[in-house]
Amino acid sequence: MDAIIEKLKQKGIVLTIQRLAVLEFLHNSSSHPTAEAIHTKLKKKYPMMSLATVYNTLDMLKQAGEIQELTIGNAKHFDPIPQSHHHLYCRVCKRIIDVEISCPVCKSGRVQGHKVEEVQAVFYGICSDCLQRENGAQ
Amino acid sequence: MDAIIEKLKQKGIVLTIQRLAVLEFLHNSSSHPTAEAIHTKLKKKYPMMSLATVYNTLDMLKQAGEIQELTIGNAKHFDPIPQSHHHLYCRVCKRIIDVEISCPVCKSGRVQGHKVEEVQAVFYGICSDCLQRENGAQ
DNA sequence: TATTATATTAGAATTATTCTTAAACAATCA
DNA sequence: TGATTGTTTAAGAATAATTCTAATATAATA
Numbered sequence A, B: 001m002d003a004i005i006e007k008l009k010q011k012g013i014v015l016t017i018q019r020l021a022v023l024e025f026l027h028n029s030s031s032h033p034t035a036e037a038i039h040t041k042l043k044k045k046y047p048m049m050s051l052a053t054v055y056n057t058l059d060m061l062k063q064a065g066e067i068q069e070l071t072i073g074n075a076k077h078f079d080p081i082p083q084s085h086h087h088l089y090c091r092v093c094k095r096i097i098d099v100e101i102s103c104p105v106c107k108s109g110r111v112q113g114h115k116v117e118e119v120q121a122v123f124y125g126i127c128s129d130c131l132q133r134e135n136g137a138q
Numbered sequence C: 001t002a003t004t005a006t007a008t009t010a011g012a013a014t015t016a017t018t019c020t021t022a023a024a025c026a027a028t029c030a
Numbered sequence D: 001t002g003a004t005t006g007t008t009t010a011a012g013a014a015t016a017a018t019t020c021t022a023a024t025a026t027a028a029t030a
Helices: A002-010 A017-027 A035-045 A051-063 A104-108 A128-137 B002-010 B017-027 B035-045 B051-063 B104-108 B128-137
Strands: A068-072 A075-079 A086-090 A096-099 A114-126 B068-072 B075-079 B086-090 B096-099 B114-126
Touching (some): A017 A051, A035 A075, A051 A068, A068 B068, A114 A128, A114 B128, B002 B017, B104 B114
Parallel strands (some): A086 A114
Antiparallel strands (some): A086 A096, A114 B114, B068 B075
């Protein structure tokens, strides 16, 4: 976290209370929240915090390469880990789960002559926990 | 196309003029259009055609397993090829290009104990054509 | 401290999609 | 064939996520 703050400062980015709050919240979260979800939580601590600020801050952090954005269903979710990795969206428990598999496109940044700057690989299905629960129930 | 129509009929799906128009348009298209784009084109031939019908038909075709849906940017795009394959979105020419690479998750339908029913792998970057153009220009 | 630039807020606007309801159409049965 | 029933469509309202706008607040600089 401190390293990120240092990097952002060096880029000349003003670190306001709101921005630090979003950054901190995302880094302590493993649930890949939406802007809306982040706003709902932060509003308890900072009642004046606006949803637009959350969107702006997330944009800024994405531009700065400190977080990544995932488009899942109709909404954008945010991941504090900026390195490309895959995700599974479980249609039973609705969780978004990190999937760490080796991916040649992520590594090389190229595929069939095209240049790849960002990878969004989302698997839709049922997570191992829910599979077990379903099998156990039957 | 005829084989698909036969399959849909056997599932008891009524094939109206509107539904056939959407199916046919998508099959003759390689541009991965949105519902909006399909509607705009079809309205020229069928001025009464409603956007809601296009959405309904695309939903129906997806449920029937005859097409696939891609979430790219903020919009849903449709692909007449129902088999899982990857895509590249070129941020220069805005095209969505099919990327055929071997993918163990697509093949097996499993990853790290999770069950995978649908794969959405989108690479964001610059396509080979635009890369060449850029290099040529410099 | 005064000035300037940047960030934030609140709410309006936009965009893509879904929902609703009445009318149109298709399939089934008498 | 004609009546009945169920499904599909059209039009527009409703919704949800996101972006834009303009005024205010805050931070950085001189």
